[in-house]
Amino acid sequence: MSDFLIVGGGVIGMMTALQLADAGHEVTLLDRNDCGREASWAGGGIVSPLYPWRYSAPISNLSRWSEGYYPELALRLLEETGIDPEYRQKGLLYLHVDDETKALVWAREVGKPLERVDRDFLYAKEPNAAPGCDGALWMPTLGSIRNPRLLKALRTRLMAMPRVSLKEGVEVTGLRRQEGRIVALETSSGVIAVPEASGQVIVCGGAWAAQLMESIGVRLPVRPVKGQMILFKAPPGLVQRVVLMDGRYVIPRGDGRVLAGSTLEEVGFDKAPTVDARDSLWHSATRIIPALADCEIEHHWAGLRPGSPDGIPFIGALPGFDNLHVNAGHYRNGLVLAPASTRLLVDQLLEREPIIDPAPYWPAL
Template identity: 75%
Template sequence: MRDFLVVGGGVIGMMTTLQLADAGHRVTLVERGECGREASWAGGGIVSPLYPWRYSMPISQLSRWSEGFYPELSLRLLEETGIDPEYRQKGLLYLRVDDEARALEWAREVGKPLERVGADFLYAKEPQAAPGFENGLWMPTLGSIRNPRLVQALRARLEAMPKVELREGVAVERLLTEGDRVVGVASRDGQLSAEHTIVCGGAWAGQLLGTVGIDLPVRPVKGQMILFKAPPGLVERVVLMDGRYVIPRNDGRILAGSTLEDVGYDKATTAEARESLHASALCIIPALAQCPVEHHWAGLRPGSPDGIPFIGAAPGLQGLSVNAGHYRNGLVLAPASTRLLVDALLGRTPIVDPEPYRLPA
């Protein structure tokens, strides 16, 4: 029997599996589709909440820990797999921030570099930014990662680890119990057993936990994005305005996002969203009008109350833990939230107080 069974092959599930395998445990990772192809693939890869001063302390604690982890993880995965997750730390420019005073106060409180900059600085950093801005906010430490490459690298690393068994294309239907203990899962392809089961099912986590009577308030929230094929160097850093953003990649491509839609499990793209995202991107970088849109897609975020993830043991059942409900910040919080859970599973000192993330009784 395996030590751990991880359900859900997104960035949360794969990082959990990697840490457990690094610690010497035998882990099966089961994913209904292909690992890393849901929300982890669909997001933008900014390694920070968009407006971090607007979030509660539980989210801020996890995000600060995670930000410092990504450079190390990116280098490790490149060395071990040959796949470059393309971590870029080139900073972020905020345009038209309504609560600027609160942002600067937050930065002083947490010791985060954030400063008000004038037009000369702003356009020196991003000459193609929309004209007419007299000032903005500048966060030099913000990084971004090319999340499709990140999940490709994580999957390749796990596939090469002898203690990891990857089971893709396996749709888990329900959790299996014996008395008050979860002993594994039932799937269309049979049963899988382990000493401990971990649900990292993203927007689908609540459905699976419902099979054992746990009502977890996690729901799907659709987000749509578009990708411009732009020449390298047109945009060098993340630029954010009015809740929309552009994110450059090393090859010049530029992502623009994103929508927030409460439409259940519908992942269809819409012409309205494409037009809205295109207009927002051009408001930030007018030169994108000359660049074709190469791709348009949608993903489902695991929405939760206040965006605070549920991390820890399931109440009333032994052998079951959960890591779900990260809403817009799954990739941002993944290193810290998975480390927090693995610390609990292995009896190690937690990196932060686990209490704010406990599942409701």
């Protein structure tokens, strides 16, 4: 019997499973589809909030810890699975930043390399960037990761771990409680009992987490927020690093392909791509890198982010329950915050000293 049952096989669920298995525990991970096919797959893979100085301390604290962890994780997964998550630390160029002074003050306060650079520096770094800029903000330490390959590597590693059981294509439709304890999971494949003495349940269901919690009368303020992206088939070298302008961005991959994103849409659980979004993303991307206008759009997709109040995730044990925990509500920053938010929860589950103060994320619902 598993010590831990994890509901949701995105980046949060899979990283949680990996850490618990590393610590010697039996883990069952359930996902209604294949692991890693929802918001974690649909994002861009920038290992930072887009404008980090605009976020609150709880998000910044998780982000800084995670950013330092990704290079190590990418190397580990490459060695263990042969799949390269393609972590690239090429920096980020910010164009047209309205609150530049605030950004620079923030960078000095947290010790983050960020500087104003002139037009010669900008176009030396990115010759194909939007013409006519008199300079940019430059963050040299920013990295990005090819999230579909990261997820593939995580899944491959978990499948090879004898302490981990992946149950894909199994939808958890409800939780059964008995007083202050979850005693079973109701699933599309039948009822799964939770071990009486040691079984712990962790909900990492992303945009669907609130629906699951409603089955036991708990209101978790997490909602779906649709985001759409497009992928250009560009020649290698056209774009070398992440470039961000007016809230939209382009992200290069190692093979030359360039992602452009993203939209923010409050449309419930509808994740169908739309022509209007495609056109809007194309116009934004070709303003940032005009040469993309000559490149084919290879793919267009949408995903559902788990929106939450102020974008701060809920991480911790649910009040009134002995064995129910949640890690959900990361909004736009699930991939960014995943290493730290999962480590923070695992620290609490295993009664270790937490990496940061858990209080700001406590789900006092």
